[in-house]
Amino acid sequence: MAIAQTNPPNLTSDATKTRFTPDEYRAIEETAEDRHEYCNGGIIAMSGGSPTHSRITVDITTFLNVAVRDTNFQVYNGDLRIWIPSFNHGTYPDVLVIDGEPEFNADRTDEILNPLLIVEVLSPSTEAYDRGEKFRKYRSLASFCEYLLVSQTEPYIEQYHNLDRQSSDRWQWQVYDGIDRAIVLHSLNIELPMSEVYRRINF
DSSP: OOOOEESOTTSSSOTTOOOOOHHHHHHHHHHOSSOEEEETTEEEEOOOOOHHHHHHHHHHHHHHHHHTTTSSEEEEETTSEEEEGGGTEEEOOSEEEEESSOOBSTTOSSEESOOSEEEEEOOTTTHHHHHTHHHHHHTTSTTOOEEEEEOSSSSEEEEEEESOTTOSSOEEEEEEESTTOEEEETTTTEEEEHHHHTTTOOO
8 A cells, every 4th residue: 555645635625624524534535536544534645556566466356356256255455445443544455355244334335344354565655554553453443353464576475363353462473485385364264375466576
C-alpha cells in the first residue's frame, strides 16, 4: 500500500477543515477518483503502487482464490475497506480473506469487520506503518489471525500467526526467504509457494 499525503486538498469546500466525521469521509470516498484511508478524523490519500506491487498483489489474489474456491473462505482484493472500530479507522489492505460470510459495518456493504488473513505488499513509504501502527490496529479485530508482509524487491515474506485465537498477544513470527520456499497458511490450511507470489517478477 502507498500513502501520498494527509488531508489532500479539494476534499471539502472548507479549505481549513482538517477533521472529518466517518460519514463525511464516506461521502468523499464514494465520489473520489482516488482512495483514501480514514484515521480517527483524518483523511489520508493513497497513491498508486508500482507495477511490481500490482503484479504481486494480483498473483497472490489469484492463487488464493483458486486454492480456496471450494471452501467457506472468500478472497477479496484491495477494493474492499476494512473498518477497525476500536481505532475509528478505515483502511484498504492489498489482499484479505474471510471465513464464511462477510460481517459488514452496520448497514454498509463496503466496510468489512471480520478479516481472517490480511496481506500487505510493502512499499518504502509505508513499510514502517504496515509493520507497526497498522498491524497493531488490525490485531484489535477478533477474527484476524494471520498477517503476511511481502517484499517487492526480493523473494522475502514475513508471516505473523496468532497462536491463541482467544488472545491478541501471542503472535508467532516466521520468515520465508528464497523463491523455493512455501508459506504454510495456518488460517486457510494451505501452502502458498513463493514461486507463485513472484511468478512474473525479475529481481
